Amino acid sequence: MNDVPTPIDPEAARRPVREAAPAGAPDPGVDVKRLQKEILAELTYSVGRSPETASPRDWFVATAYAVRDRIVDRWIVDHASKENKPEKRVYYLSLEFLIGRLLFDALNNLNLTEVAREALSGLGVDLDRIRTAEPDAALGNGGLGRLAACFMDSMASIGVPAFGYGIRYDHGLFRQGIRDGWQQEYPEDWLSFGNPWEFAHPEIDYPIGFGGYVEQVSEGGVARHVWRPAETVEAVAFDTPVVGWRGRHVNTLRLWSARAGDQIKLEAFNRGDYVGALADRVRVESISRVLYPSDETPAGQELRLRQEYFFVSGSLQDLVRRHLEEWGDLRSLADHVAIQLNDTHPAIAVPELMRLLMDVHGLDWDEAWKVTLATFSYTNHTLLPEALESWPVPLMERLLPRHMQIIYLINALELDAARKRHPGDDGLLASISLIDESNGRRVRMGQLAFTGSHKINGVSALHTELMKQTVFRDLHRLHPDRIVNKTNGITFRRWLSQANPGLTSILIDAVGPEVLDDPMRLEKLAGMATDSGLHERLIDAKRANKVALAKVISDRLDIQVDPDALFDVQIKRIHEYKRQLLNILETVAIYNAMRAQPMRAWMPRVKIFAGKAAASYHQAKLIIKLANDVARVVNSDPTVRGLLKVAFLPNYNVSLAEIIIPAADLSEQISTAGMEASGTGNMKLALNGALTIGTLDGANVEIKEHVGDDNIFIFGLTAQEVEARKRRGYDAHAAVEASSMLREVLESIRNGVFSPDDPNRYRGLIDGLLAHDTFLVTADFDAYFAAQRRVYKLWRDRAAWMKASVVNTARVGWFSSDRTIAEYADDIWGVTPASR
Ligand code: 26W
Numbered sequence: 001m002n003d004v005p006t007p008i009d010p011e012a013a014r015r016p017v018r019e020a021a022p023a024g025a026p027d028p029g030v031d032v033k034r035l036q037k038e039i040l041a042e043l044t045y046s047v048g049r050s051p052e053t054a055s056p057r058d059w060f061v062a063t064a065y066a067v068r069d070r071i072v073d074r075w076i077v078d079h080a081s082k083e084n085k086p087e088k089r090v091y092y093l094s095l096e097f098l099i100g101r102l103l104f105d106a107l108n109n110l111n112l113t114e115v116a117r118e119a120l121s122g123l124g125v126d127l128d129r130i131r132t133a134e135p136d137a138a139l140g141n142g143g144l145g146r147l148a149a150c151f152m153d154s155m156a157s158i159g160v161p162a163f164g165y166g167i168r169y170d171h172g173l174f175r176q177g178i179r180d181g182w183q184q185e186y187p188e189d190w191l192s193f194g195n196p197w198e199f200a201h202p203e204i205d206y207p208i209g210f211g212g213y214v215e216q217v218s219e220g221g222v223a224r225h226v227w228r229p230a231e232t233v234e235a236v237a238f239d240t241p242v243v244g245w246r247g248r249h250v251n252t253l254r255l256w257s258a259r260a261g262d263q264i265k266l267e268a269f270n271r272g273d274y275v276g277a278l279a280d281r282v283r284v285e286s287i288s289r290v291l292y293p294s295d296e297t298p299a300g301q302e303l304r305l306r307q308e309y310f311f312v313s314g315s316l317q318d319l320v321r322r323h324l325e326e327w328g329d330l331r332s333l334a335d336h337v338a339i340q341l342n343d344t345h346p347a348i349a350v351p352e353l354m355r356l357l358m359d360v361h362g363l364d365w366d367e368a369w370k371v372t373l374a375t376f377s378y379t380n381h382t383l384l385p386e387a388l389e390s391w392p393v394p395l396m397e398r399l400l401p402r403h404m405q406i407i408y409l410i411n412a413l414e415l416d417a418a419r420k421r422h423p424g425d426d427g428l429l430a431s432i433s434l435i436d437e438s439n440g441r442r443v444r445m446g447q448l449a450f451t452g453s454h455k456i457n458g459v460s461a462l463h464t465e466l467m468k469q470t471v472f473r474d475l476h477r478l479h480p481d482r483i484v485n486k487t488n489g490i491t492f493r494r495w496l497s498q499a500n501p502g503l504t505s506i507l508i509d510a511v512g513p514e515v516l517d518d519p520m521r522l523e524k525l526a527g528m529a530t531d532s533g534l535h536e537r538l539i540d541a542k543r544a545n546k547v548a549l550a551k552v553i554s555d556r557l558d559i560q561v562d563p564d565a566l567f568d569v570q571i572k573r574i575h576e577y578k579r580q581l582l583n584i585l586e587t588v589a590i591y592n593a594m595r596a597q598p599m600r601a602w603m604p605r606v607k608i609f610a611g612k613a614a615a616s617y618h619q620a621k622l623i624i625k626l627a628n629d630v631a632r633v634v635n636s637d638p639t640v641r642g643l644l645k646v647a648f649l650p651n652y653n654v655s656l657a658e659i660i661i662p663a664a665d666l667s668e669q670i671s672t673a674g675m676e677a678s679g680t681g682n683m684k685l686a687l688n689g690a691l692t693i694g695t696l697d698g699a700n701v702e703i704k705e706h707v708g709d710d711n712i713f714i715f716g717l718t719a720q721e722v723e724a725r726k727r728r729g730y731d732a733h734a735a736v737e738a739s740s741m742l743r744e745v746l747e748s749i750r751n752g753v754f755s756p757d758d759p760n761r762y763r764g765l766i767d768g769l770l771a772h773d774t775f776l777v778t779a780d781f782d783a784y785f786a787a788q789r790r791v792y793k794l795w796r797d798r799a800a801w802m803k804a805s806v807v808n809t810a811r812v813g814w815f816s817s818d819r820t821i822a823e824y825a826d827d828i829w830g831v832t833p834a835s836r
Pocket of ligand 1: 141144147294382387676677678679680
């Protein structure tokens with residue numbers, strides 16, 4: 001080894017110097033003693049604590065620094081020189097990255113978990129204890145944000161050179177408390193004790209403009225537009241290295257933080273108006289203060305639009321600068337850069353890139369448009385009409401006047417081209433237009449993202465098909481080569497190896513350690529699906545995970561559950577289309593049945609719920625309250641004899657998911673068909689051996705194709721049937737008439753059996769369901785109830801259940817996000833992964 005890397009932050013200069021390991025090579029000399037020494041040095045010189053006084057958090061920080069140093073060595077080698085530049089880079093633009101804790105990610109990918117465990121244990125410190133001292137980074141709402149985090153892991157693992165770009169929110173998704181059964185939102189403060197994984201780069205900053213006006217200037221007879229913003233904010237970079245599997249590649253997650261520029265009235269400050277001057281600063285810097293906590297309903301406020309433009313502009317300025325440094329000419333941008341838009345949240349990137357190319361770098365429109373179209377691609381994550389983003393034209397004109405001009409011009413050109421191909425088809429023109437004229441004039445971000453992208457993808461086969469038939473029907477007619485499917489995936493490193501080490505070691509014994517590199521090797525397990533020795537080991541591992549979850553339920557809720565009962569799990573955002581209500585109705589049905597025949601041999605089971613509701617989503621919050629009300633009544637009713645328990649675990653996040661998923665027996669994926677774009681929890685649960693009870697929605701359809709009809713419990717209306725029912729006008733009364741069980745369930749809830757303190761609490765909920773059952777809960781109830789009976793029948797035959805469980809684990813290798821990313825690389829980005 002020769003050169004010691006240049007320290008990239010001043011702190012590093014004081015650290016013990018080690019030799020750099022080249023990317024891909026095993027870290028030399030990572031032995032227990034050495035890591036121990038490094039952790040102690042970090043504790044002393046970076047944290048400033050002695051081992052005697054160090055808290056678990058101090059130990060976590062010291063360990064994180066020691067591990068980070070090893071990543072940084074590789075990071076620097078990976079990014080060492082301009083000569084070493086990759087042919088093409090991917091830029092993943094996402095307003096959300098739901099990353100969770102990072103210590104085990106780093107340890108696991110560097111193969112250091114056991115070394116660290118031993119090193120710490122020699123110092124009298126328990127690795128599992130300090131693991132929980134790390135805050136759970138929740139810079140995302142749900143599926144979309146978690147997908148971005150899995151993709152970052154996979155890109156670094158299979159060797160796709162990439163940057164993730166997003167916002168470094170001071171406050172991530174709110175912390176959920178449950179008081180008296182109701183959701184309470186509390187601020188989240190993940191940065192309050194610092195963040196050992198990130199590097200602040202105050203010197204990497206870009207001006208981001210807002211408001212003002214556009215000037216036309218003439219340069220050598222050529223007209224050029226100059227935007228003169230009324231105010232500017234600085235986007236400052238914070239980098240987190242993302243290390244892939246076996247430490248082969250290290251990518252960067254670059255998050256932007258807002259900093260007031262020098263326009264803050266220093267003058268006022270000098271005059272003594274301190275408060276006035278600071279108020280401006282606070283206002284400007286509020287851009288990166290907090291994640292919008294809405295899921296599926298657009299927030300619609302100006303600050304959200306500011307966030308979108310802020311991070312898009314910082315990211316594009318950054319990548320344009322890098323491209324010019326490396327390749328010199330922006331006309332070749334698309335040869336070396338692929339930009340993925342994660343939903344429409346970064347769609348303003350389309351006119352922003354046009355502006356940078358034309359106004360700042362002097363390309364003409366046609367050149368700029370060619371580059372733009374070849375560079376962007378866009379992922380759609382939802383078809384729910386209320387979730388499709390659009391912004392009022394007057395707001396856009398005020399905040400982003402130059403972008404609005406460009407949007408109008410893109411629109412005019414697209415509409416012209418369409419008119420030529422389909423003369424007289426006004427419906428088509430109205431549907432593809434970037435401007436929605438139907439309720440106030442609004443810019444449709446979906447149409448904008450589609451129009452500016454060469455590829456548009458859905459996230460499951462069914463979802464992609466529905467995209468072609470619904471939201472993008474007409475755009476698809478005009479551009480039939482653009483829409484492609486990329487079924488979601490999950491990183492097995494977090495959701496199998498880290499979350500479920502017990503299962504992982506059984507799998508390694510059964511099919512070989514190569515499975516860690518190639519999840520398709522899980523297939524081999526299918527041949528052992530009836531092996532009783534294997535069953536026994538799996539049952540033991542699952543039981544240990546269930547005991548651990550039972551402890552969490554006991555500690556947090558003071559509810560005692562039987563680890564031998566069936567753990568029936570529904571964990572995801574609370575939303576009417578996800579139909580937690582359907583699950584609660586079934587719970588009540590069982591409860592009613594138990595009370596009617598208390599002495600029957602009821603099969604023990606535990607219904608486990610977790611998830612957050614958007615703070616303003618009253619119906620979702622009422623459903624949380626109902627789950628808790630049902631839990632209180634059922635759990636304390638002696639006639640139930642503890643055979644049915646209900647637990648709503650508060651504050652669902654990545655870390656809680658890592659505890660619940662390995663302990664699940666049954667996975668609830670029961671959305672109204674056609675409404676869940678994909679789902680990814682469904683994949684995590686199946687991988688961990690849970691059987692799915694679900695509708696033919698999202699990726700459930702493909703999970704069914706992989707695991708086989710006998711190993712999944714499918715029920716309910718199909719997407720087509722849902723469509724047909726809705727068209728006809730669905731009437732819940734008929735379904736309720738036909739099902740005495742459903743009637744009884746609804747009546748008991750409506751009459752206050754679960755809300756004796758406020759008997760009318762659920763009247764509105766139940767009457768609403770009967771009047772307009774938008775999500776067809778009543779239509780699917782009987783089928784769902786019947787499917788649950790099939791579940792119990794199989795559960796009673798333990799060998800048959802285990803066989804199905806093994807087949808689930810065996811057949812879901814395809815849902816690895818490594819596969820998903822390889823498909824994006826091949827089909828959308830034109831990048832060849834280095835390690836695949
Ligand atoms: C503008 C407000 C807003 C915010 C977030 C609207 C919509 C969203 C997302 C589209 C919500 C989301 O997370 N969608 C989920 O994306 C996952 C990853 O593709 C899918 O697995 C889920 O089915 C989908 O609901």
